[in-house]
Amino acid sequence: MDGLLRNFSKLLLVQSPIQQFNRTLIILKRRHPVQLQKKNSKHKPVLKGRHFIYDVEESPERMKQEKMNVILTQYVEGVGHQGELVSVRPTYAYDQLLLPKLAIYASPDNLERMKNNLYQTKDEEKPSSIHALQTVKYLKKMVVSVSMNKDEPWTIEPWHIRVSLRKMNVHVLSDDSIELPEQPISGPDLTLEGKSFVVHITINKKERVPVECNLHHWSTKLADRLPQTKFFTRTPVPIFPEQAELLMSMRENTNKN
């Protein structure tokens, strides 16, 4: 009773166990081992300050979480199509998929429903691949700088666009997926400098994206080069008047996002 009274103030400070978020097993190990005792000795083991230093052997917080299965109810960029069973990290699944109702748990009932094609969509409505819509989004925002020579004559061909896209780390595997404007663009023509035109790119022969290209004249000699400009923030000046509306609408969309 005496001891209880003495430590009463300490008891008030103790937190109730309910406030803990998760009660889990943590395995500790003494860093400095305690000296061995004699057999049947009445003395308590000698514990010094160093004996209360512990190393964590095993703790659930540090362990890598196993992936969990969920069924998608919608198409998610970079993850999967509708009605697909995917395995993702639990934190990602809770925050990004289950809470916004993009996916449901892969419980036995739900799995049976999945087999009955309840969540499936027709192939025609599906996007061509998991990453396709992501690339579409990215390409719409992009302004590609097409730098052509200042001295040699040229007309723009699909491979010119492919090379300038490759310089910006976008890989186009075949020239057939690039669609140029109907009238040819040829130069060197300094009246076209810094003006824009629109090129259409089809991903997997399905998604057709308009991409803004900016023409720039580049010279091999250092002295003849034109100064660098921030063409990607400027309001675009179209080469062809037909494309003016399309260009402006594309820019407005990017500004909104």
Place this chain on the structure above:
Amino acid sequence: MFNFSNLFRSLPTVSSILPVRYRARKCTRERKAKINKKNRAANLAKARKYIPLLKKKQLDKSSRTIETFPWRTSNDDVYLGLFNQMRRYNLLEAILAHRELHHPTMINMPNAPLNVRLEIDLTTDKKNKFVDKYHKIIELPHPYDHGEDRTIIAFCQSAEMMEEARNAGAMLVGGKDVIKSIESLPNKLRRRWRRFFVSVAQTSRWQCGTKVTQFAMMRAVISPNPAQCKKFSRGLIMLPDFQYVLAHPDILTELPAIRGLLRKRYPSLQHGSLTLDLVAMIKHYIKGIKYNMQVDPYDESLGIVEMKIGQLTDEPEHLIENFETLFKDIMTKAPKRAEQTQFIIRCLAQTPASKEKFNINLSPFISTEEDSESDSDSDDEDEIKKKQRI
């Protein structure tokens, strides 16, 4: 009247507050010095333990190319390189891709040099041991003109051999006399000569208004004529001015006298600088192409070879053959490891004009190497290989 000076006097002075520390007695000083000396080794060891932390910070500075998403691949027709692993090109594809950018309609540099950057894993089975840096001259199947001035000194005994070597392009050819002149020269005198030449070079530069380096002066004075050589040999032959030292075996008995001066450049069979066919060796050293394996200053386990293979206008097959010889030559330096990992991790093909770096698929080159190894099962070839290693 209130007197301020009295007040000040009443306040305790600084010296009275602070305890005066007298110098410790002699015996205690000695005792403490002894303890300090004893602990020095331990302290040093402690300081050494901090190095790994530093190295961790330095790892960010290393020039190793790191992919952000090495596990992600895309099957799409059009895809973003930003969210995927680096695209792998065959060397032929990479050459063609570089040609597209350097086309007259775009950059207009059709004959730009094609450089190759190889990243090498230098780790061995031992934790603190790494493969050393080195440089080597190799013979490419389709050579190009390197713009280097290489200075060679060749040692041989017979007069015929001397003439042949001189015709082949060695800067200085010498026999016993030259070795003796190098050997007999005391260090002081050599230094004095060097100082003299530096001063001459400076004055001449000042007078003529042209840059005359010390090296050029040396070249002007040392003529291939043996008579003159004898005349000037004392003090004029300075070994640091020669990049390569070659020798014929018939002069091997006299060579050890200058071993200390030559150090690493001392001719040996292992380097190939001690040969029976001196003329061919001189030609190889003049015309061959040099590559340098450097260790990254911030990363001990990363070796870098940067070398020009050829020009973009060359035939792609020739460029590929050149690359293959370089690849095989580097692979001879690969250490034997318990775990079989790649010695050459990555290869990037690039040109000085563009920022584009193409990651090259090395598997075709590696597979051919393995085939050749599996073919050579006979004992004779193994013995030859052992000899080469020794």
